[in-house]
Amino acid sequence: MALISPSRRLRRTPFSDGVEAAGVKAYTVYNRMLLPTMFRTVEEDYAHLKSAVQLWDVSVERQVEVRGPDAGRLVQMLTPRDLRGMLPGQCYYMPVVDETGGMLNDPVVLKLAEDRWWISIADSDLLFWVKGVAQGYRLDVLVDEPDVSPLAVQGPKADELMARVFGDAVRDIRFFRFGWFDFQGHDMVIARSGYSKQGGFEIYVEGWDVGMPLWNALMEAGRDLDVQAGCPNAIERIEGGLLSYGNDMTDDNTPHECGLGRFCNTATAVGCIGRDALLRVAKEGPVQQIRAIAIDTKALPSCDRAWPLMAGKKRVGQVTSAAYSPDYSEGVAIGMVRMTHWDEGTQLHVQSPSGLLPAEVRESFWI
Amino acid sequence: MALISPSRRLRRTPFSDGVEAAGVKAYTVYNRMLLPTMFRTVEEDYAHLKSAVQLWDVSVERQVEVRGPDAGRLVQMLTPRDLRGMLPGQCYYMPVVDETGGMLNDPVVLKLAEDRWWISIADSDLLFWVKGVAQGYRLDVLVDEPDVSPLAVQGPKADELMARVFGDAVRDIRFFRFGWFDFQGHDMVIARSGYSKQGGFEIYVEGWDVGMPLWNALMEAGRDLDVQAGCPNAIERIEGGLLSYGNDMTDDNTPHECGLGRFCNTATAVGCIGRDALLRVAKEGPVQQIRAIAIDTKALPSCDRAWPLMAGKKRVGQVTSAAYSPDYSEGVAIGMVRMTHWDEGTQLHVQSPSGLLPAEVRESFWI
Structure with missing residues (x-):
């Protein structure tokens, strides 16, 4: 493997100091930000993930925040998934398509309120598409990237570790739901979600400065659980069939080709920009x-x-x-x-x- | 330095085989694609760039192609630079701004014809902004990323090397102009431009398969000129004051803050999306x-x-x-x-x- 040249353009995260102290050996770049890929070996990281608990710096899951009276309308324009039944406190996996039905991203969207959404993105500047669409349609919304960096806690001992830091109520969060929890006076969105099949949470850390205190608190609280710094694991995520945008699909592909037809309600997702293009593929199926x-x-x-x-x-x-x-x-x-x-x-x-x-x-x- | 983990998401280029054969030691990631950063040491690469000639795989300068009756109108919407006087065959350095005047990219745009433009982008998915704007304003254009990968030939001996492969007519290309030249039956856009102050050209290589034949032909023709594989050099580009989007400016910055006020014709760039936001800063100057x-x-x-x-x-x-x-x-x-x-x-x-x-x-x- 070649080396990676550091520069400001490959953005560090609130947790980079912790990641470096833990001895990160390799990175990838994701949304123009550093994403650790290996701490010991990929195989050792894999075995540990399946048996203990890991902290993952997944700040690269940048948020596109959409706020304002037209927020709900704009988010529905992005996806063939019907969002009408979605309640505040829910997370939806949401294919985002362009006017040809080609996938631009496959984020998880969090509905914070009727007029406030976070789109937690995969590796493409979805912010630019959302801003461009909002601008062109002259929608009454604010669209930007807030100072929010997700920290994932993944592995079979994730519930135990999280309960020690946030209280037993975190155990009650259902899959793809989120709640607000306190850490040292900071409100944090915590969802039961993550890019592994080992169970766990994603903490949406708002405010750069609280990143390392939280990282350290989790490391300290989980010492006897063998908590380690980790990262999305290449082997485990393939075993689990977790797709990676840019690897397994690109804007050449429709959601249906990606096996995401169950997240498309093409008949009823009125307003979705790619709806017309997807009606036929939804009916006939992909080739x-x-x-x-x-x-x-x-x-x-x-x-x-x-x-x-x-x-x-x-x-x-x-x-x-x-x-x-x-x-x-x-x-x-x-x-x-x-x-x-x-x-x-x-x-x-x-x-x-x-x-x-x-x-x-x-x-x-x-x- | 840490290692970089390979994956399909970090796209290879038509020249990657040549880059690897030349012993690339480090990469960065730019537009989700591999950009070499070092072959020997940064200092040796620097000295060689200033004395000989180098081939740079700058495929990461992806093109956003805009075609159709509304192409000119759309490109003008992107930038406060007045494009009315621009002729086919010219390249313009063009700040791209959003509705707040914040920079989204600082590409070089090539006017191929009245209704066909290539925007040769810096490190952000400008394609998404352009597509979103075109969609929202319902413009009569096609916007996509064509199979075009620039190969730069940079250094004091660039003219000599290029003349050997493309004929003496390349010597007549003026700065920031381009012409069409033949290589083995393929038409190629060649511009006098590049991300160094040592002089040279950028060849817009259309079609993946012709990449390595061209690379090899240039290497062969330049053997006695000491042609080497190179890359944008961190030292030389700072000496030359060549800005790097994502490093030296972000969407927080206006073009005026970046010293790019001379590329802004805010008074006359009618149609530019960020024009209103920039009128005041153009008048009062940045802080x-x-x-x-x-x-x-x-x-x-x-x-x-x-x-x-x-x-x-x-x-x-x-x-x-x-x-x-x-x-x-x-x-x-x-x-x-x-x-x-x-x-x-x-x-x-x-x-x-x-x-x-x-x-x-x-x-x-x-x-």
Whole structure:
């Protein structure tokens, strides 16, 4: 692996001092901000995540705040998911599409109030699209990026750790719901959510200066739980089928191709900018779709580009995320496969840098 | 320095194979794509850039293509620079602002034809803003990112190298003009431009597959000129006062603060979205502005965050890019300084990780 050159443009986070003290070894860049990717080895981080509890600096999940009388209307313009039944205190996973139905981002949106929303974004400057649309339609809203940096607490011991710092009431937060909790006089939004399948929370830390005090308090409170600094884990998130925007889908893809049709209410999402484009695909279904792909191998290099999926000499798809799984003793991967070859059990080959490897379409992801 | 974790999301370029073969040591991420930052050492790369010729993979300068009857109108909406006199074949450096006058990007725009423009962007997803505005105003345009990847040829021997591959006519291209040239049957836009003060060209390589053949042809043709793989050089670009969006300015800043008032024709740029917000600042002038800052030191660490500029105990600005210059034997830096302390010769101190260092406001940059 090459080195990463530091610069102000690759923004640090409120938790960077803690991340560095914990011995971060590698980063990626996400929304022009540093996202840790490895502390010990990816395999050690993976085993620890599944058995204990980790603090993740996911400040890169920047918020697009939409406030004002037209806030609800604007958020509905962004997505084919029908938001009419959404209540304050709920989180929705929400595909965002352009006028062609191509995905621009796949954020989680938090409804703070009827006229105030946070869109917790994946890796693209969604702020620019939202601002541009608001400007063009002359909507009565304010759109900006507030000083909010999510800190995730993930792993089987997350409830125990969080209860020690925020009180037992955090245990009652339901999946994809959030509440307001106090930390040293600061109100914090805490949601039961996160980019792993190990359970846990995301704390929306408002105000840069409270970042390290919170990090330290959690580290201190969880010492006997073996709390460690961690990060979204490449192996675990593939096992869990958690998609990554920019890796597994781009603006070339519709939500339906990404298996997100269940988050699209194309018939009723009136006002959604991409609705017309998606009506046909919603009716007829996509011709390619995301699938779990098992690879018969004992090791895999980093998937830094699309690896073609072959049926004989015919390209029928591509793998976009892949890793060797210690727990499942095979290669786990996410791929986009043509409908002619997407049925469970279909035998394919993947063109990896290690050569042509046998691959199989699975019905579901591993976790 | 930490490592960078590869993934498909950090996009490779048509020239990545060449960059890797040349022994790239470090990258940054720019527009979600890999940008090399070092091949030998930054100092060796710097000395070579000033004496020979380098090929730079600047594919990260992605293009936003705007086509259609409303193309000219839309491009004018983006910028306070008056584009009415611009002819096909010209490049304009063009601050892009939002409705508050805050900078969203500082691209170079190429007018290919009255109804076709390429916006060659700095590090932000300007595509999303342009698409959002086009959508909201229902303009009759197509906006997308074409398969175009710039390759820069920079250094004092750039003319000689380019003439060998494209013919002597390239020597006649004037600064910030472009022409169409043939390479193996492919039409290529070649502009006299680039992110250094050493002279040279940017080739807008259209079509991924022609990337490596062109790279190899230039390497082969320039062997006796000591052509090497290079990249924008942190020291040289600061000496030259070349700003970096995300480092030296953000959406918090107006063009006037960035010293780009000469590219703003606020009185006549009718249709520019940020025009109203900029009228007052254009009249009264900004209260802080970019300045060349000399730092009295023999070495500097990477400037990975804003370093406060102090007048005694008062913060009067910040340094956002800095490096030790071997040629000028001092620290060279770019900073934003309050008007109370921006005059030439003002003595300040900069709070760097190496401690409090003496700093001086200079009238102009070094090159």
